[in-house]
Amino acid sequence: MSDVELPFAGVEMGGTKCVCLLATGPGDIRETVRIPTTTPAETLAAIDAVLVRWQAQHGFRAIGVAGFGPLELDPASPLHGTLVNTPKPGWTGANLLAGMTPFGVPVGLDTDVNGAALAEGRWGGARGLDSYAYVTVGTGIGVGSVIRGQTVRGLGHSEAGHLRIPRMAGRNWPGACRFHGDCVEGLASGPAIEAQAGARAADLPPTDPVWTEVVQALAALMHNLVLTTAPQRVLIGGGVIAGQPFLLPPVRQALVESLNGYGVAPAIAEDIEAFVAAPALGTSAGPLGAVALAQAAATRVE
Numbered sequence: 030m031s032d033v034e035l036p037f038a039g040v041e042m043g044g045t046k047c048v049c050l051l052a053t054g055p056g057d058i059r060e061t062v063r064i065p066t067t068t069p070a071e072t073l074a075a076i077d078a079v080l081v082r083w084q085a086q087h088g089f090r091a092i093g094v095a096g097f098g099p100l101e102l103d104p105a106s107p108l109h110g111t112l113v114n115t116p117k118p119g120w121t122g123a124n125l126l127a128g129m130t131p132f133g134v135p136v137g138l139d140t141d142v143n144g145a146a147l148a149e150g151r152w153g154g155a156r157g158l159d160s161y162a163y164v165t166v167g168t169g170i171g172v173g174s175v176i177r178g179q180t181v182r183g184l185g186h187s188e189a190g191h192l193r194i195p196r197m198a199g200r201n202w203p204g205a206c207r208f209h210g211d212c213v214e215g216l217a218s219g220p221a222i223e224a225q226a227g228a229r230a231a232d233l234p235p236t237d238p239v240w241t242e243v244v245q246a247l248a249a250l251m252h253n254l255v256l257t258t259a260p261q262r263v264l265i266g267g268g269v270i271a272g273q274p275f276l277l278p279p280v281r282q283a284l285v286e287s288l289n290g291y292g293v294a295p296a297i298a299e300d301i302e303a304f305v306a307a308p309a310l311g312t313s314a315g316p317l318g319a320v321a322l323a324q325a326a327a328t329r330v331e
Contacts, residue, residue: 035090037327038083039319040076041141042096042125044117044168047072049079050316051087055152059087061316069123077129084132091135093322095144095315096125097169102138102186110138113185116169116207137326143180143187144318145308146173146264151321154264154309162260163308164190165267166247170214174258181258190214194249197242217246219269230268235275243269244276248283251305255288255297266308274307281305 036059039050045066052058060083064075083089099115101108110126126138139147146155146163155161155175163173170190174181181187191212204215205224215221222230226239233239251263270276281301288294297304308314 035088037320037323038080038089038092039316039321039323040080040092040094041144041315041319042066042072042076042094043141043315044097047076048316048319049076050320051083051089052317052320054320055310055313055317066117069120070128073123073125073128080132081130089132089134089323091137091323091327092129092132093137093144093319093324093326094125095139095141095319095322098140098171099185099188100125100138100140102140102182114208135323135326135329137322137324139180139318139322140171140173140186141315141318142171142173143175144173144322145310145314146175146180146318147321147325148310148314148317149264149308150175150178151324152310152317153314154306155262158261160258160260161262161264162254162258163314164247164250164263164265166217166219166265166269167267168219170218170250170267172250172254174254174260176258189250189254190218192250192253194246194253197245200242213246213250217243217269222269231272233273235273240273240276240279244279244283247276247280248287251280251284252287255284255293259293262303263305264308265305266311266314270307271312277305277307 036051036053041048047064049062051060062079066072099113101111101113111124112120115121149155160176165171172189174187191209204211205221206212206215219230226233285298
């Protein structure tokens with residue numbers, strides 16, 4: 030079998046589970062393996078075992094690792110692949126690439142939300158766009174920003190889910206983020222919703238007052254994205270949004286009101302349902318993001 034016929038091995042590493050995908054794209058998925066995220070040693074060993082088996086049975090052209098963060102992504106750093114001050118207990122200092130058998134193929138590494146954003150650009154709701162954002166609202170809030178086809182990199186990577194935003198009048202609870210308190214994640218993530226309402230997001234009715242602050246926090250996040258990275262579209266998903274689809278219309282309206290006609294706001298308001306949309310790949314965006322990273326890694330070495 031020639032290299033061009035080989036699939037790609039994608040590893041999406043999440044805070045509760047990891048998904049290993051052997052595929053060439055959404056229309057050609059050869060195998061999916063789910064692994065619980067426990068300790069670094071146990072989890073990474075289980076992933077390595079899957080990759081060893083896949084290489085022996087099928088072969089693969091490259092590996093893509095899309096990990097929860099924050100991550101050290103600088104290939105020149107001795108800490109390349111290491112989790113830096115992560116909220117995930119026991120994982121700070123763990124290297125997502127360490128412990129994996131050397132497979133002799135290119136390896137692509139990025140955050141899980143950046144990978145999902147690239148997958149949406151390649152196969153999903155951002156096809157044909159140069160600049161866009163992918164937002165996931167679940168256990169945490171992550172933002173993958175793509176500008177001119179590249180994920181945002183610099184001194185680290187984008188962590189826009191931890192942006193500070195204005196508080197609603199009369200709201201003074203400290204927020205659920207253990208690093209920043211009332212950042213976007215501290216106000217609108219799944220744990221933040223449960224901390225305020227005393228129940229899981231999935232169990233709350235649309236009339237619960239907690240949703241007002243969630244809507245305002247997500248709209249403030251998008252307001253900041255519009256005025257900084259200038260996305261042509263914002264795709265917003267994750268467990269909270271997927272389980273509560275009634276949130277999208279008020280988030281759209283709150284964004285229009287927040288921008289208040291400034292700059293590109295009229296163009297956004299004119300087609301707001303297309304500007305703020307659900308991911309086309311749904312829950313497959315994350316694992317397919319790892320495959321997209323593997324494809325990009327293979328292309329770089331050709």
